[in-house]
Amino acid sequence: MDTVLIVEDDYHIAAPVKEFLENAGYKTVWSSTGFEALEDSELHDISIVLLDLMMPDLDGYGFLERFRLKSKVPVIIISAKIAVSDKVKGFELGADDYITKPFSLTELKTRIEYHLSKAAGYQQTENKVINFLGGLEYYPMSSEFYLNGEKLIFTSKEAEILSLLIKNKDKVLSKKDIYEIVWAEKELEGNNTITVHVKSIREKLKEDLKEPTFIETIWGKGYRFIGVRV
Numbered sequence: 001m002d003t004v005l006i007v008e009d010d011y012h013i014a015a016p017v018k019e020f021l022e023n024a025g026y027k028t029v030w031s032s033t034g035f036e037a038l039e040d041s042e043l044h045d046i047s048i049v050l051l052d053l054m055m056p057d058l059d060g061y062g063f064l065e066r067f068r069l070k071s072k073v074p075v076i077i078i079s080a081k082i083a084v085s086d087k088v089k090g091f092e093l094g095a096d097d098y099i100t101k102p103f104s105l106t107e108l109k110t111r112i113e114y115h116l117s118k119a120a121g122y123q124q125t126e127n128k129v130i131n132f133l134g135g136l137e138y139y140p141m142s143s144e145f146y147l148n149g150e151k152l153i154f155t156s157k158e159a160e161i162l163s164l165l166i167k168n169k170d171k172v173l174s175k176k177d178i179y180e181i182v183w184a185e186k187e188l189e190g191n192n193t194i195t196v197h198v199k200s201i202r203e204k205l206k207e208d209l210k211e212p213t214f215i216e217t218i219w220g221k222g223y224r225f226i227g228v229r230v
Contacts, residue, residue, distance in 0.1 A: 002047035002116055003027040007037040009055045020105045034058025039184035046073055048112055053079040066181045068094035070164050074115035132227035134213040138166055158201050165225035174222035
């Protein structure tokens with residue numbers, strides 16, 4: 001059964017959408033803020049996201065930007081914003097579709113079915129394992145890692161951080177970005193959580209800090225994964 005994440009702070013919109021989709025055979029999860037949605041996306045096996053833009057705490061654009069760093073799950077924006085610039089920004093950040101309010105529930109269901117079908121076809125073509133020079137094997141579906149044939153034992157957060165870096169290969173992610181995506185909450189000033197976790201990951205990867213094979217520190221900016229695929 002596919003699970004739909006509804007990200008909407010207005011109960012009078014979320015409730016009928018939730019009821020309609022559940023009657024149509026979907027499981028639903030409802031989040032009323034961007035950070036709550038990031039957390040729910042970690043706790044549940046989400047198949048597709050319905051995303052409002054104007055929300056408290058972290059708006060839809062902020063959620064989408066962070067969510068796209070870790071997931072390729074389809075995202076349909078549902079918003080009262082009708083300006084072309086708003087739509088363009090949504091697509092640039094990785095949205096798959098854009099519906100303006102008010103909208104038809106029947107049309108919404110049709111669009112959901114289309115994007116789920118498209119995503120299923122994409123998943124069938126994804127590699128089951130990704131290999132890198134240096135002996136690292138990464139299994140995206142299970143977030144398991146092997147180094148020279150030996151399974152690496154990471155904590156759940158360490159595995160999430162390394163998966164996030166790999167999915168954004170060669171892209172610099174700040175400590176703030178990593179923390180807010182993995183922990184789904186705002187980073188507190190002076191927090192050294194990411195530094196500690198990355199250090200542990202590097203030790204398990206047996207990294208040479210002077211000549212890293214996998215994770216490079218970009219001073220003053222963050223970290224990026226530089227592993228070479230084979």
